[in-house]
Amino acid sequence: MQNDMSFLIDSNVVIAAEPYNGHLEEAQPAVSSLLRLASQNGHHVLVHPATREDLEQTREPSQRAQNLAAYEKYPALSEVPVPAVVWDVFPSDPGPNDQRDARILAALHAEAVHFLVTDDGRLRKRATRLGFEHRVLRSGEAAAQLAAWHPDAPPPPPMVERIQTYELDTSEAIFDSLRADYYPTFDSWIAKVKKDAASRRAWMIRGERARYEALALVKMRDEHPLHRGVPAIKLTTFKVGDTAGGKRYGELLLKAVLRWAAEEPGRPGVMFVEVNSRQERLIEFLGDFGFQNVAVKDSDPDEQVWLKELDPPSATPLTGLDFHVRYGPPAIRAGDPIFVIPITPQWYDDLFPDATAIGATGATMLADTFTTPKAHGNAIRKAYLCRSPTKEIPAGSTLLFYRSQGGVSGDGAVVAVGVAERSHRSDDPIETIELSFKRTVYSASDVAGMHQDGKAVLTILFRHDRFVEPPWSLTELVERKVVTSWPQSVVRVRDLGGIEWVQSQLSA
Numbered sequence: 001m002q003n004d005m006s007f008l009i010d011s012n013v014v015i016a017a018e019p020y021n022g023h024l025e026e027a028q029p030a031v032s033s034l035l036r037l038a039s040q041n042g043h044h045v046l047v048h049p050a051t052r053e054d055l056e057q058t059r060e061p062s063q064r065a066q067n068l069a070a071y072e073k074y075p076a077l078s079e080v081p082v083p084a085v086v087w088d089v090f091p092s093d094p095g096p097n098d099q100r101d102a103r104i105l106a107a108l109h110a111e112a113v114h115f116l117v118t119d120d121g122r123l124r125k126r127a128t129r130l131g132f133e134h135r136v137l138r139s140g141e142a143a144a145q146l147a148a149w150h151p152d153a154p155p156p157p158p159m160v161e162r163i164q165t166y167e168l169d170t171s172e173a174i175f176d177s178l179r180a181d182y183y184p185t186f187d188s189w190i191a192k193v194k195k196d197a198a199s200r201r202a203w204m205i206r207g208e209r210a211r212y213e214a215l216a217l218v219k220m221r222d223e224h225p226l227h228r229g230v231p232a233i234k235l236t237t238f239k240v241g242d243t244a245g246g247k248r249y250g251e252l253l254l255k256a257v258l259r260w261a262a263e264e265p266g267r268p269g270v271m272f273v274e275v276n277s278r279q280e281r282l283i284e285f286l287g288d289f290g291f292q293n294v295a296v297k298d299s300d301p302d303e304q305v306w307l308k309e310l311d312p313p314s315a316t317p318l319t320g321l322d323f324h325v326r327y328g329p330p331a332i333r334a335g336d337p338i339f340v341i342p343i344t345p346q347w348y349d350d351l352f353p354d355a356t357a358i359g360a361t362g363a364t365m366l367a368d369t370f371t372t373p374k375a376h377g378n379a380i381r382k383a384y385l386c387r388s389p390t391k392e393i394p395a396g397s398t399l400l401f402y403r404s405q406g407g408v409s410g411d412g413a414v415v416a417v418g419v420a421e422r423s424h425r426s427d428d429p430i431e432t433i434e435l436s437f438k439r440t441v442y443s444a445s446d447v448a449g450m451h452q453d454g455k456a457v458l459t460i461l462f463r464h465d466r467f468v469e470p471p472w473s474l475t476e477l478v479e480r481k482v483v484t485s486w487p488q489s490v491v492r493v494r495d496l497g498g499i500e501w502v503q504s505q506l507s508a
Helices: 011-016 028-040 049-055 061-071 096-109 121-129 139-149 175-181 186-195 249-263 280-288 320-327 345-351 429-436 444-450 474-479 496-507
Strands: 006-009 044-046 115-117 160-163 200-206 212-223 231-240 270-276 292-296 303-309 338-343 381-386 398-403 413-426 457-473
Touching: 006 096, 011 028, 011 049, 011 061, 028 044, 028 139, 049 061, 049 096, 096 115, 096 121, 115 139, 121 280, 160 249, 175 186, 175 231, 200 249, 212 249, 231 249, 270 280, 280 292, 280 303, 303 320, 320 413, 320 457, 338 345, 338 381, 345 381, 345 398, 345 413, 381 429, 381 444, 398 457, 398 496, 413 429, 429 444, 429 457, 457 474
Parallel strands: 006 044, 006 115, 231 270, 338 398
Antiparallel strands: 160 200, 200 212, 212 231, 270 303, 292 303, 381 457, 398 413, 413 457
8 A cells, every 4th residue: 555645844844944053943853753754754745835935035144045945955846726715715815925825725725745734823724724624734743643653662652640739840841931921920829839739630741751741730719700709610721841742742631631620529610721822822722622712811911711611501502523522521412323333452552541441341451551652542532443334424423432352251342432523434545544644543554454455444533522431331232222232343323222321321
């Protein structure tokens, strides 16, 4: 199977690859890794003439000359006409920057390349509006996914640690930007956070040499940002280190926070966070997971308030997927199709490395035994590939992941639940790669094996909603008429009694 891919890099990636006067861009480590992995594995990195025109705008002459010299190291695409559908996501009177972005998106629309790599938030948003979200990668995402695509004994993923706030080590580098943001009150603020350990919660992810890579701090009860006297959870700090790009630590950390909220008795029904308008990546991330921009702080017009509702209403006009995004995870809307998806222990461990129970017998994962090297095991947004004859799984469908028994008799069970975002069945390996690459835990050889002899592959993009504890055993599933026997392929739940049972279990 052809598995060489093409990556179109824009000006911010070209610049990051070439330090100027000893200055390293924030994205430089990720870009260097991307270029090295692409070169080692026969992938193609290209540029667009519009990027050269953008680099010509560099003000400082010697830096402009270096940027243009860096551009010339890569093969350039030929221009293609910009179709009307691309112009539709731009202003009616586009400026020079908009025109250059439109030409780049036209190349993606024309299938001139498989992926666009950019750290430009505005360009990413426009690509998403065109339906190219799965083909647009940040530099860190591209590097991390190529590492998973071509595994070479990478280290196991991290685990989220719940710690007491008084245990925080403020000498860690991750606090440097917070110290600047809170200047000159950082010391008094962090002292209060440590002292109020009983009313706050903290989660942390460690990287190499046990250094902090990501951190979340929650104040369990604060005042609602819109309603005086009403309590709300305040996410006071949500920070992923600069070296963690593409590892999905943000999603891993958010999972821990939302799981705590789902299980915390008597907690307020909303969570909010205050974000500076300059933090474009965090704002995009929050929007992807159901936070809504509800206000601007009176004391600082640059500070936005983003709020997430945690308790779904009894009735809603939202679709199943929008319902899950707004209120979950976990949040499943009743009435959407339900599918049982069999998954082998190997793929289960890769997709869900943070699982606790792993089978109907109640066996549990031990701490520090997660072995998947792939960042997308950390994620809420995932992809699953299989050779099921099922043609389509509608967006918003409830997905019941049935972990097969492996070598343990009677251990088959539904262990995890997801909500479908999109599905596509294709016998074209490139289509499978383009749709799943940004989220997949599968390597190049895995995808090649699935498409062996021209077989079609079903790609399911989904969001992980929850784990089922205790798992639903095969015996229970048959008794409740969810399935008639152990599932060998994707099965839609048709029996009304089985549907009602599943919905009642998930709403309990």
